[in-house]
Amino acid sequence: MGWRAALATWAALLGGVLxxxxxxxxxxxxxxxxxxxxxxxxxxxxxxxRKGILPTYVGESLRRIVQAALVAVAVGVPAxxxxxxxxxxxxxxxxxxxxxxxxxxxxxxxxxxxxxxFGERTILIAVNxxxxxxxxxxxxxxxxxxxxxxxxxxxxLGASRWRIAWAVLLPxxxxxxxxxxRLGLAYGWRALIAAEMLVxxxxxxxxxxxxxxxxxxxxxxxxxxxxxxxxxxxxxxFLRPLEDATIARWGLVQR
Amino acid sequence: xRAGVRGVLPFAVLVLAWAALARSGWLPPVFLPPPAEVARxxxxxxxxxxxxxxxxxxxxRVALGLAVSVPLAVTAGVFVGLNRRLAPVLEPIAxxxxxxxxxxxxxxxxxxxxxxxxxxxxxxxxxxxxxxFFNTLVGVRTVPRILEQAVRTLGGRRRHLILQVLIPxxxxxxxxxxRLGVGFGWRALIAAEMIAxxxxxxxxxYDAANFHRTDTILVGIIAIGTLWLATDRLLLIxxxxxxxxxxGLVSRTGV
Numbered sequence: 030m031g032w033r034a035a036l037a038t039w040a041a042l043l044g045g046v047l048x049x050x051x052x053x054x055x056x057x058x059x060x061x062x063x064x065x066x067x068x069x070x071x072x073x074x075x076x077x078x079r080k081g082i083l084p085t086y087v088g089e090s091l092r093r094i095v096q097a098a099l100v101a102v103a104v105g106v107p108a109x110x111x112x113x114x115x116x117x118x119x120x121x122x123x124x125x126x127x128x129x130x131x132x133x134x135x136x137x138x139x140x141x142x143x144x145x146x147f148g149e150r151t152i153l154i155a156v157n158x159x160x161x162x163x164x165x166x167x168x169x170x171x172x173x174x175x176x177x178x179x180x181x182x183x184x185x186l187g188a189s190r191w192r193i194a195w196a197v198l199l200p201x202x203x204x205x206x207x208x209x210x211r212l213g214l215a216y217g218w219r220a221l222i223a224a225e226m227l228v229x230x231x232x233x234x235x236x237x238x239x240x241x242x243x244x245x246x247x248x249x250x251x252x253x254x255x256x257x258x259x260x261x262x263x264x265x266x267f268l269r270p271l272e273d274a275t276i277a278r279w280g281l282v283q284r
Numbered sequence: 285x286r287a288g289v290r291g292v293l294p295f296a297v298l299v300l301a302w303a304a305l306a307r308s309g310w311l312p313p314v315f316l317p318p319p320a321e322v323a324r325x326x327x328x329x330x331x332x333x334x335x336x337x338x339x340x341x342x343x344x345r346v347a348l349g350l351a352v353s354v355p356l357a358v359t360a361g362v363f364v365g366l367n368r369r370l371a372p373v374l375e376p377i378a379x380x381x382x383x384x385x386x387x388x389x390x391x392x393x394x395x396x397x398x399x400x401x402x403x404x405x406x407x408x409x410x411x412x413x414x415x416x417f418f419n420t421l422v423g424v425r426t427v428p429r430i431l432e433q434a435v436r437t438l439g440g441r442r443r444h445l446i447l448q449v450l451i452p453x454x455x456x457x458x459x460x461x462x463r464l465g466v467g468f469g470w471r472a473l474i475a476a477e478m479i480a481x482x483x484x485x486x487x488x489x490y491d492a493a494n495f496h497r498t499d500t501i502l503v504g505i506i507a508i509g510t511l512w513l514a515t516d517r518l519l520l521i522x523x524x525x526x527x528x529x530x531x532g533l534v535s536r537t538g539v
Contacts, residue, residue, distance in 0.1 A: 139493035
C-alpha cells in the first residue's frame with residue numbers, strides 16, 4: 030500500500046473518530062465535563078495559546094527535559110565509559126547501577142521533597158536522576174561488549190589508553206549508549222510529567238493536574254495531546270535518527 | 285557463589301558509606317537516618333504486616349492490570365496485524381498512545397473514575413495495553429510471508445495460521461512488549477498511588493514525607509527497587525530470553 034492510500038485511510042479514520050466523539054459528547058446523557066467535544070479541546074488550545082500560558086508551560090517542560098538530556102550525555106556517557114574501562118570498576122558498579130536504575134526518580138521524590146523542598150530544584154534533580162542512570166548503565170554495558178581483540182589490536186600498535194577509549198571503546202559503545210539515551214529520556218519524560226504534577230507550579234504535568242479539580246477536561250485532553258505529540262516529534266526527529274546513525278555506522282552487526 | 289559475593293559487596297560498601305555519613309553528623313538524622321534505624325523500621329513494618337499490605341496492594345494492581353490488558357492487547361494485535369490495510373494505519377496511532385503511557389492519564393482517570401483502584405487500574409491498562417498491542421502488531425507483521433504461505437499451501441486454516449504461525453512468531457516481540465509494559469506500568473503505578481490511593485508503596489512513601497519519616501521512605505524505596513529487580517531478573521528477562529531462543533527468528537549457525 031502506497032503512502033497516499035495510507036494517508037487517505039488515516040484521514041478517514043481520524044474523521045470517523047472525531048465524528049463519533051462529537052456525536053457521543055452531544056448525545057450521551059453525561060455532564061459536559063466528562064466528555065467535552067473536540068471543539069472544546071480546540072477552544073482550550075486557542076484560549077491558552079492566546080493567554081500565553083501554553084507556550085510558557087510547553088517551554089518549561091521542554092527546557093527541563095533538554096537540560097536533563099544534556100547532563101546525561103555530558104556526565105553519564107563519560108562516567109559509563111570510564112567505569113567500563115576497568116573490569117573491576119565495572120563489576121563493582123554494575124549491581125549498584127542496575128539497582129538505582131530500577132528505582133525510578135519518582136520513588137525518590139518524597140525523599141527529595143524533604144531534602145530540597147517543594148520547587149524547581151526537586152523537579153530537576155528527580156528528572157536528571159531518572160535520565161542519568163540508564164545512560165551510565167548502558168554506556169558501561171556498551172564498553173564491556175566491545176570485543177577485547179579490537180582493544181588488543183590497538184594496544185599492539187602502541188596506542189595510549191585514551192586513544193583506545195576514544196577510537197574503540199566510545200564508538201563501540203555508541204549503539205548501546207543510544208539505547209540508554211532513549212530509555213532514559215522515555216522514563217525521564219514521564220517522571221517529569223509526574224514531578225510537575227506533584228511539585229510543579231508550571232509545565233505540562235502541572236497544567237493537566239491543576240485542571241482536574243476544576244473539571245477543565247478539555248484542558249486535560251489538550252495537555253495529553255501535546256505531551257504525546259512532543260514525545261512523538263522527539264522520537265521521530267532525534268531518537269530514531271540517533272539510533273539509526275549509531276547502529277548503522279558503529280553497530281557490531283555482521284553484514 | 286563468587287558471583288553472589290560480587291553482587292552483594294557493592295551494596296555492603298554503599299551501606300557502610302551511608303552509615304559513616306549518617307554518623308558524621310554532617311546531615312541531621314531527619315534528612316538521613318542511619319541504616320540501622322531504617323532496618324529497625326523495616327523490621328517493625330514487616331512484623332506488624334503493614335509493609336506486606338502495601339507490597340500486596342501494589343503487586344495486586346500490576347497483576348490485575350496485566351490480566352485485563354494482555355489478552356485483549358494480544359488478540360487485538362494479531363487481528364489488526366492480519367489486516368494488511370489496517371495495520372500500517374493503526375501502528376503510528378498505537379505508537380502515539382505509547383508515548384502517552386502512564387501518568388499523563390491520571391487527571392482524566394480521576395475525572396472519569398474518581399480516586400481509587402479503578403483509576404489506577406485504568407492507568408495500568410492504558411500503559412500495558414498499548415505497549416503490548418504495538419509490539420504484537422509489529423511482531424505479527426515481521427513473520428515472513430513465506431511461512432504463512434507454506435501453511436496455507438499445506439491446507440492450513442486461518443485458525444492454524446494464527447495459533448501455529450503468527451502467535452509463536454510474534455511471541456518474542458509480545459514478551460518484549462509485556463516487559464516494557466510492566467516496566468513503565470510499575471513506575472506509573474508508584475506515581476499514581478501517591479495521588480490517587482491510600483494503599484500501596486507509592487502511597488506509603490508519599491504519606492511518610494508528610495511526617496518527615498525518612499526511615500519509612502527509605503524502606504519503601506528499597507522495597508520498590510528490590511521488587512522491580514527481582515521481577516525483571518527472575519521472571520521477565522528469563523522468559524524473554526527463552527521465547528527468543530525458542531521461537532525467535534534468530535538464525536542459528538547450523539540450522
